[in-house]
Amino acid sequence: MAGVITASEPSWIAPFTGLSPHDFRKLITVLHREGAQAVRPGRPWSLPLEDRVLLVAAYWRTNLTLRQLAPLFGVSRSAAHRIIDHIGPLLAFTQGQRFRKGTVLIVDGTLVPTRDHTVAEQSKNYRYSTNHQVVIDADTRLVVAIGRPPPGNRNDCKAWAESGAKAAVRRTTTIADGGYPGTGLVIPHRRPAGGELCDWKREHNRSHKQVRARIERVFARMKTWKILRDCRLKGDGVHHAMRGIARLHNLVQAA
Template identity: 80%
Template sequence: MAGVITASEPSWIGPFTGLSPRLFGKLVTALRREGADPVRKGRPWSLPLEDRVLLVAAYWRTNLTMRQLAPLFGISKSAADRIIDQLGPSLALQPRKRFAKDTVLIVDGTLVPTRDHTTAEQSKNYRYSTNHQVVIDADTRLVVVVGRPLPGNRNDCKAWEESGAKAAVGTTMTIADGGYPGTGLVMPHRRCKGEELPDWKQAHNKSHKQVRARVEHVFARMKTWKILRDCRLRGDGVHHAMLGIARMHNLTLAG
């Protein structure tokens, strides 16, 4: 069965990956170098690596079911499922391990509606969700760390440590909103009851809010991937999707 969508036709790459054909080729080359396309015993993959990467990206971008997506690539539903399970983890962003002394980071949590109730809990959006702590570089807006997903009812100050994000950034200066009390992060000044903030604190809060908004802009771009609006993946699938989307976000920004 012939497929409709293929990476050999460059016009399909942009809509599903957000990457130019040049950057897509760079991603595929990196995946080969990282061992994402090993020689397979027995039956070979029904699609080349380029098309498999495009299939995973198309699934994350559109959130189509396997029954809907597989015919577009000319393969069976079970083959599409195997490709996503095998290649999804390989696309994951690797956390940055070292930071320059003057680096400033921004952290915030985002909720991803997740149908796997073994990893999700009902949260403030009244849906079963997972909490993802995302850390970006304040200067470049690149994602540097994505913590492991936690149940959506976990507040950010606890998720910051339990997700592994705190350990990943170490002592690097990190900005956060008011939902991280007691964490040592740089947060806005709070007004005491019956008192007004002095002008210098108000000015500081204003600049803090403007810088912190950069992580919200990153979330807005990442949430254009529909898998992050209603994730049907089980187990670590939602984590792999978040990391893979973060990697492609970084590729798009870095050019």
């Protein structure tokens, strides 16, 4: 159909996915291998796999409503909804990898405003949100684990354990900010009441802050996907979007 967005026109790929056309084709090949194009009962898809992946990426990137997005790809609103429900979980990156000896990870939580109040609660940003525990490799800055999001009123200590992020990293050395006391993670030294930190502890805190800032930069890049600023997806939709965006971030970072 003329005048619609399609992956056959390479100029559309980078603005929505952040990937080069070559890396986008590699992603499609991997999705084929993972069974994304498996035959299913009922009517065939109205778009090829490449266009369906691009539609989902465009939805996450722009956060347009489906009534706005569907005509841009030449499909109905209901078809766009089915595509997002089907492709979103398939784009999610897989975790549970084994970490090499000496690996250092960084964890932090980020709040995603979420309109589905069955999975979200009012949090410190005064909006209904979900708390996403994200773990990155300190050297490569690749996302290696994302826990299932508890409601946004959970503090990071509880969310770390409840989300499954703690189980995903096992005993690997992991650093975090001061919001994770008593978790066994490497956190900054606290200044004693009425006293000062000794020189080596101040130096340790300074280097700790510099390294931990890497995850803040990852969050800044991920939040350029507007779905993470105001998510209208229901149920596990926000979790699938976060993991799918993490996979695309990793592909861009590794390119």
